[in-house]
């Protein structure tokens with residue numbers, strides 16, 4: 164059974180002048196346990212809305228969104244998030260930032276700090292555990308955010324362009340780090356990105372969305388072995404073939420979205 168299943172899920176928001184605005188339409192796809200699915204599509208097409216449906220932050224207007232075979236009502240257990248802007252608290256040390264999740268979920272102070280220390284070490288920040296966020300680089304803050312998410316041992320990981328604000332090299336390092344830490348957890352991942360290279364380097368399958376209102380245009384398997392090193396895998400013929408195939412599908416949507424935007428601006 165799939166961990167996540169969307170069946171004809173549609174989301175409408177109240178639009179300007181009282182007319183409903185359809186953000187996503189008839190979305191159908193599934194994600195299995197231990198599977199990494201990337202969602203790509205033009206800017207503003209409805210990728211974040213798709214994550215909001217899975218996380219229960221927004222109910223679908225029609226259709227169904229199931230987690231573990233049960234319709235989502237409210238935020239399901241075992242969901243971890245990572246967004247472009249992190250949730251690192253400036254007045255807490257690295258260790259206490261990571262311990263906050265287990266504390267919130269009922270662990271005692273000592274137990275929360277013990278679990279946090281394991282993850283601080285796994286993300287390579289053991290020597291910085293007493294540092295405060297302003298003393299860290301952007302990449303280090305992302306490592307804290309990754310530890311904050313993974314310390315809760317999520318079964319579902321929802322990621323919305325988590326690395327897009329990073330420079331290219333730090334970004335590749337964080338992608339490798341994510342793959343290393345995710346592998347073997349059995350977590351189902353939905354990773355939203357504008358960047359097709361990132362999507363292919365990380366995912367088992369890539370969902371291509373149409374321009375607004377987003378619907379699923381195609382779902383592509385990524386036939387690349389694991390474990391992967393993202394900077395090396397990008398140079399392989401299988402990667403380049405996969406890129407070419409998916410880009411053909413995505414390009415039309417990106418061009419359509421651009422035309423639409425320039426029509427609106429005119």
Ligand SMILES: Nc1ncnc2c1ncn2[C@@H]1O[C@H](COP(=O)(O)OP(=O)(O)OP(=O)(O)O)[C@@H](O)[C@H]1O
Pocket residue numbers: 176177184185186204205206207208209210211212213375
């Ligand atoms: N809470 C809301 N109320 C009204 N409209 C919304 C709401 N959330 C999203 N929308 C609209 O739904 C559409 C899709 O937005 P969404 O943020 O899901 O797109 P996206 O693909 O994630 O965008 P980007 O690529 O810029 O990150 C947009 O037109 C947006 O204005």
